[in-house]
Amino acid sequence: MxxxxxxxxxxxxxxxxxxxxxxxxxxxxxxxVRKPGSLRQxxxxxxxxxxxxxxxxxxxxxxxxxxxxxxxxxxxxxxxxxxxxxxxxxxxxxxxxxxxxxxxxxxxxxxIAWRDLTVTMTGKRKYSDKVVKSSNGxxxxxxxxxxxxxxxxxxxxxxRALAGRLPPSAKMYGEVFVNGSKSxxxxxxYGYVERETELIGSLTVREFLYYSALLQLPGFLFQKRGVVEDAIQAMSLSDYANKLIGGHCYMKGLRSGERRRVSIARELVMRPHILFIDEPxxxxxxxxxxxxxxxxxxxxxxxxxxxxxxxxxxxxxxxxxxxxxxxxxxxxxxxxxxxxxxxxxxxxxxxxxxxxxxxxxxxxxxxxxxxxxxxxxxxxxxxxxxxxxxxxxxxxxxxxxxxxxxxxxxxxSVETMIFKLTEREGTQLKSKGKAGAATRVAVLTWRSLLVMSREWKYYWLRLILYMILTLCIGTLYSGLGHSLSSVATRVSAVFVFVSFASLLGIAGIPSLLKEIKIYGSEASNQHSGAFVFLLGQFLGSIPFLFLMSISSSLVFYFMVGLRDDFSLLMYFVLNFFMCLLVNEGLMLFIACLWRDVYWTTLTLISLHVIMMLSAGHFRIRNALPKPVWTYPLAYISFHTYSIEGLLENEYLGEVFAVGEVRSISGYEAIRGDYQISPDTSSKWRNMLVLLAMAFGYRLIVYVLLRFGLNKNVSARLLLCHRKNNSSR
Ligand SMILES: Nc1ncnc2c1ncn2[C@@H]1O[C@H](COP(=O)(O)OP(=O)(O)OP(=O)(O)O)[C@@H](O)[C@H]1O
Known part of the structure; x- marks a missing residue:
């Protein structure tokens, strides 16, 4: 003392x-300062x-x-x-x-009252695992x-303990009473606003809150307008209601104070009885x-x-x-x-x-x-x-x-007050109901479409890049003709088109990561779920991917001069569309795993290069070394199925004249350059495999999101790196 x-x-x-x-x-x-006259007390x-x-x-x-x-x-x-x-x-x-x-x-x-509230974090802290000790309030x-x-x-x-949102590694002891009852x-x-909330920059404040209200509340669309307007007014956002959150070329986005108020307003559309805010x-x-x-x-x-x-x-x-x-x-x-x-x-x-x-x-x-x-x-x-x-x-x-x-x-006095607050139970809080899964899928799909139509940097620019790439490949391989001697070059053209166009898809990583972050912030407040998010994202991406596939395929098809048949052209477009869907699924999977632009991009580029090598172009599939390159790489590479399908589409049923009297089938003509099946239904089997892969990757992503298996690998790597540094 x-x-x-x-x-x-x-x-x-x-x-x-x-x-x-x-x-x-x-x-x-x-x-x-106290009231005048009461200063001496x-x-x-x-x-x-x-x-x-x-x-x-x-x-x-x-x-x-x-x-x-x-x-x-x-x-x-x-x-x-x-x-x-x-x-x-x-x-x-x-x-x-x-x-x-x-x-x-x-x-x-x-x-809300809490008594003797203690929170422990298992094995994370140096001296004591108690993060909060016997708190009353x-x-x-x-x-x-x-x-x-x-x-x-x-x-x-x-x-978080008061809001009932502690992480699984935490254990809570003590009691929390809401209106006198422990339920x-x-x-x-209640609403909970995280320290950093991801907002959608390409929506206006009003749109963002409106879609959020649609995701949160049950009932009819027109009923949501009132709660959105109330939230806007309550958070002093009337002047910004029609401004784009992220701004555009000629207008700056909202400043951090306004963004913070938008994230609070998002929770207000539910009219919560209690609002918890981490660092407003x-x-x-x-x-x-x-x-x-x-x-x-x-x-x-x-x-x-x-x-x-x-x-x-x-x-x-x-x-x-x-x-x-x-x-x-x-x-x-x-x-x-x-x-x-x-x-x-x-x-x-x-x-x-x-x-x-x-x-x-x-x-x-x-x-x-x-x-x-x-x-x-x-x-x-x-x-x-x-x-x-x-x-x-x-x-x-x-x-x-x-x-x-x-x-x-x-x-x-605190103990007395807690005793009084908990001595008899008040009115129990009731759930106000949730928006249905179908409504949420529809809202997320529509919102995705709207965002894509406005995010020129990630979507429209990507479309332009695809067109430029296809024009480059088209001009490079133009005027091949249909002779037997052009088969090998045409195989190369198809390989280059499929491989490079999918590789270019990696440009969409930042927008995918943003979508995952928005999902994370909405899911933590139960505004969205893994299934709803994935279905909305899938449906929302279809029009854009289809637009990319049809525009690129048409340019490539006609510039290279593939077979002049409408059904074959349609197969080409569909096959490339599937290819883009699989690639999007793969990108989603890797992005969910890392949650970081650098690591996601690096992993995807490496994977793409490995898949290109094992796709059967640089060395025919039969001749690839069996361990690793054939099993499993050639089989898990989506390039294999896409290129095989496209070549089957082009060469099966085709006949090439060899000299004056002899002719050979397309299958025989391509056999030395790329391994395809003689079966005419094989190209559809390849398409089915691509479809299965597109869903398969999304299923893995669902499991990752649903069961939280990702745990932010990059953060863990960073932690290991820091630990190693500090132990040196
Ligand atoms: N999920 C978690 N796993 C392990 N330890 C955690 C976790 N969350 C918090 N901690 C630890 O609990 C302690 C208190 O963290 P908390 O975030 O509650 O503090 P804070 O006062 O909000 O700090 P800050 O303002 O810096 O975020 C810290 O030592 C932190 O490392």
């Missing part, structure tokens, strides 16, 4: 102001006028949730801090137009509760951060329960929070109202220096990363002057704050 005392004294002397928050000069710039959890009568609050809690969200929320009280803002005791930031202006509909919130409807702490302190894990939160009753201010500048928080405050005032994590905030933003849960290394250093947190730090001997943001102060006091800087400063101190301002030992500060909190009235 002596050590703690001396550290506290040291800190007092080093800080620019040793006063407690109660003696701080009130400033209209600080949102957390100590700040405590019970101070807030709205919470004077806990029983009255409990009555509200029991009755305020469930049923029709729009009607029930009329009873939602305004949060204490909001009332402070409204009462004029706090400087209120300007609320943007549409951030909750006039006729925004109400949302019924739900109370609660959140009311109409309020913003923030989980704050340094990096890796367990903020996101606590948030699982059903689909649609992630990568936002101070203006965007304030706008985001004001918008969220408005959302909370509509009745929604907001729980989110934050690493750091400005003073203005901090003043908007209702409650704070301060974590350090999984330990709760404080839970309660934001004002009371300042008092808590002051009581523990770490008053917030004047002119310093409370959030900066809290993090400065409890972030152990500062210890390294202190060590560095101590080394420099002798030579370079005074570094006493950064002398606070965070380990000591954390121990003091934890001990002070455990024995404080604040901790006791």
């Amino acid at each position: 002596e050590e703690i005392q001396s550290q506290s004294d040291l800190y007092r002397s080093s800080s620019s102001c040793a006063s407690s928050p109660t003696s701080r000069v009130p400033s209209s710039h600080f949102f957390y 100590p700040i405590s959890f019970e101070d807030s006028p709205e919470w004077d009568d806990p029983d009255a609050r409990m009555e509200y809690e029991a009755g305020g949730v469930g049923g029709d969200s729009i009607n029930d929320a009329a009873a939602t009280p305004i949060s204490p801090s909001l009332s402070k803002i409204n009462s004029g005791s706090m400087a209120s930031p300007h609320v943007p137009e549409g951030a909750g202006g006039s006729a925004v509909r109400k949302i019924a919130g739900a109370s 609660y959140a009311f409807p109409g309020t913003m509760t923030v989980i704050m702490g340094p990096a890796k302190s367990g903020k996101s894990t606590l948030l 699982h939160m059903p689909y649609g009753s 201010l992630y990568h936002l500048d101070s203006v965007s951060a304030l706008l985001m928080m004001v918008t969220l405050k408005k959302l909370a005032s509509m009745g929604c329960t907001l729980v989110f994590t934050i690493y750091q905030s400005s003073t203005e933003v901090f003043g908007l929070f209702d409650r704070i849960c301060l974590l350090s290394n999984g330990n709760t250093l404080f839970f309660g109202e934001t004002l009371a947190c300042l008092q808590h730090f002051s009581n523990a001997g770490f008053p917030c220096p004047i002119m310093q943001s409370p959030s900066d102060h809290f993090l400065r006091a409890i972030n152990t990363d500062f210890d390294r800087i202190i060590a560095m400063c101590k080394k420099w101190q002798d030579d370079n002057g005074d570094f006493s301002a950064v002398n606070m030992d965070t380990a000591v500060a954390i121990r003091t704050l934890e001990a002070t909190y455990k024995s404080s009235e604040d901790a006791a």
